[in-house]
Amino acid sequence: MVQGAPTREVGPVELAPQMTVGELAESLGVAAVDVIKGLLKEGIFANINQTLNYKVAETVATDMGYEVSELPQSALARPAGLRLKADEGALRPPVVTVMGHVDHGKTSLLDAIRQTNVTAREAGGITQHIAAYQVEVEGQKITFLDTPGHEAFTAMRARGAHVTDIAVIVVAADDGVMPQTIEALDHARAAGVPIIIAINKIDRPDADQEKVKRQLAEQNVLVEEWGGDTVCVAVSARTKEGLPDLLEHILLVAELEELKADPDRKAEGIVVEAHLDPQRGAMADVLVQTGTLRLGDVVVAAESTGRLKAMYDDRNRHVTRAEPAMPVKILGLGSVPQPGDRLTVVADEKAARSIVEERVRQRQQEGRAAAVSLTNLFDRIQTGQIKELSVVLKADVQGSVEPIRSSLQKLEGDNVRVKVLRAQAGSITESDVMLALASGGLVIGFNSRPEPGARRLADLEKVEIRTYDVIYKLVEDIEAALKGLLEPTFVDVVEGHAAVRQVFKLSRRGTIAGCAVTDGRALRAAQVRVLRAGEKIAEDRVAGLKRFKDDVREVATNMECGVALEAFQEFAEGDVLEFYRRERQG
Numbered sequence: 001m002v003q004g005a006p007t008r009e010v011g012p013v014e015l016a017p018q019m020t021v022g023e024l025a026e027s028l029g030v031a032a033v034d035v036i037k038g039l040l041k042e043g044i045f046a047n048i049n050q051t052l053n054y055k056v057a058e059t060v061a062t063d064m065g066y067e068v069s070e071l072p073q074s075a076l077a078r079p080a081g082l083r084l085k086a087d088e089g090a091l092r093p094p095v096v097t098v099m100g101h102v103d104h105g106k107t108s109l110l111d112a113i114r115q116t117n118v119t120a121r122e123a124g125g126i127t128q129h130i131a132a133y134q135v136e137v138e139g140q141k142i143t144f145l146d147t148p149g150h151e152a153f154t155a156m157r158a159r160g161a162h163v164t165d166i167a168v169i170v171v172a173a174d175d176g177v178m179p180q181t182i183e184a185l186d187h188a189r190a191a192g193v194p195i196i197i198a199i200n201k202i203d204r205p206d207a208d209q210e211k212v213k214r215q216l217a218e219q220n221v222l223v224e225e226w227g228g229d230t231v232c233v234a235v236s237a238r239t240k241e242g243l244p245d246l247l248e249h250i251l252l253v254a255e256l257e258e259l260k261a262d263p264d265r266k267a268e269g270i271v272v273e274a275h276l277d278p279q280r281g282a283m284a285d286v287l288v289q290t291g292t293l294r295l296g297d298v299v300v301a302a303e304s305t306g307r308l309k310a311m312y313d314d315r316n317r318h319v320t321r322a323e324p325a326m327p328v329k330i331l332g333l334g335s336v337p338q339p340g341d342r343l344t345v346v347a348d349e350k351a352a353r354s355i356v357e358e359r360v361r362q363r364q365q366e367g368r369a370a371a372v373s374l375t376n377l378f379d380r381i382q383t384g385q386i387k388e389l390s391v392v393l394k395a396d397v398q399g400s401v402e403p404i405r406s407s408l409q410k411l412e413g414d415n416v417r418v419k420v421l422r423a424q425a426g427s428i429t430e431s432d433v434m435l436a437l438a439s440g441g442l443v444i445g446f447n448s449r450p451e452p453g454a455r456r457l458a459d460l461e462k463v464e465i466r467t468y469d470v471i472y473k474l475v476e477d478i479e480a481a482l483k484g485l486l487e488p489t490f491v492d493v494v495e496g497h498a499a500v501r502q503v504f505k506l507s508r509r510g511t512i513a514g515c516a517v518t519d520g521r522a523l524r525a526a527q528v529r530v531l532r533a534g535e536k537i538a539e540d541r542v543a544g545l546k547r548f549k550d551d552v553r554e555v556a557t558n559m560e561c562g563v564a565l566e567a568f569q570e571f572a573e574g575d576v577l578e579f580y581r582r583e584r585q586g
Helices: 021-028 032-041 054-063 106-116 150-158 179-191 209-218 243-257 349-366 377-382 398-409 430-438 452-461 471-482
Strands: 013-015 018-020 051-053 068-070 095-100 132-137 140-145 166-172 195-200 231-234 268-277 281-290 298-301 304-312 327-333 342-346 388-395 416-425 442-446 465-468 489-506 510-523 527-532 535-547 554-556 560-565 576-585
Touching: 013 021, 013 054, 018 021, 021 032, 021 054, 021 243, 032 054, 051 054, 054 068, 095 106, 095 179, 095 195, 106 132, 106 140, 106 195, 106 243, 132 243, 132 327, 140 243, 150 179, 150 430, 166 179, 166 243, 179 195, 179 416, 179 430, 195 209, 195 243, 209 231, 231 243, 298 327, 298 349, 304 349, 342 349, 388 398, 388 430, 388 471, 398 416, 398 471, 416 430, 416 471, 430 442, 430 452, 442 471, 452 465, 452 489, 452 510, 465 471, 489 560, 510 535, 510 576, 527 560, 535 554
Parallel strands: 013 068, 095 140, 095 166, 166 195, 195 231, 388 416, 388 442, 442 465
Antiparallel strands: 018 051, 132 140, 268 281, 268 342, 281 327, 298 304, 298 342, 304 327, 489 510, 489 576, 510 554, 510 560, 527 535, 527 576, 535 560
């Protein structure tokens, strides 16, 4: 079958005498990249905004298997707005999250879009921070989520809140792709949402758009004009150049996605932000996802409930209803919910109390659901809970990354595959753990160790971190887990870290490290890794642990102690002692 060809029988498609690549793709019901590929076969290089005449459009459409005819002149007037299909719900505005590296202009871009798309009378009230707002472009609305960045985006996904329809990644034209840019791309791709690249600061004298596109290509992001399928728009938040083009592309991508919701059912939404107002009580910024939220509705958000006393739109105006994709601030909940909590409308306050009581009971009985690990992977595959194993891979050097990634992507089990979300050199960070958490996956390290913050977050959120120093053992373990053949194994459970502040050389007792416990606890019955500048230089067992002159079994965070190891003596100020124990898993 020709790529982009219709998968079902379709009637004749009427095409205008002139139309852009994007409009042709929309008319055919295919992705714009498929039309671009069809044009390349005809020797025509075009981007999504390129205008085509009827003859060219007819050739491409016919090659795809469509029967086409020219639209009569009398029918060329396009009705305003988007047409709705009643049996599939109404089309709704897209929800857009803007992410990118710090100082690349994300906030400035959001401010510029909002200032450009509200009336002068309303412009005075847009300086305060709000979690979400809508703009209107040629009669069509776009909802923007103003989050702190990809961390908030991923934290909401980790709580099961799939809010975003389109991710706009901002890259500064004078700075190029930076580490947080790559992280934002990873998180957006893991979420499976369309990506639009906004190259910002094009008004700067040292702006270099081609350099940015090359760097994006190195991250497997190929923009449309380079033959890829990623929309790329040049903008300047300062001069507002390119903003209309960016908004038009957002609407085009949204139209291709056919985003729909039923406005007539009971409302459901997601809490984007929440706080306790000293005068008014619990306030929550809510994004309605389906149905229509009305003043007076009884709602439940996790274990918080209440009747809506007031609703405000993104310009702080009182409203009585909110339709799909509309952000509103609500008043009336009895307690402050968490970002990512699902909000639902229920019949009455009795039903709300019953739901909350049941949720509290389940939480107390069950605790947190078991996270994905290699030891429970096969069982979860067999019960149909997962269809792919998401992996965040970190290695000591870039030369190790690609062969491991390639080996993992070739692995398959019964109806399950391995999906590598991120593959980079460096230590394991909190961002790696959050990406694994949000995607229901795990973190694999090859000669790469977790930073203390990453280890604490992984322990808290029950995300498995597996570390290896032999590639074939790493690959074998994952292959065995996919097939249910993994033998029970032992993992290292980190109990705490202590920083060496002074070194004492005693004639009879050897060398003692005078330490301060920085997190967790130091245990006498523990094994210890000695880390210098983040690298492991020794591994040993505790021979003695003292508080002043007393032998003790453990020392808590922020307390000082003396540590002696069985064999290692070469302590240096600044070393970090990592206390851990071996635990059988599986």
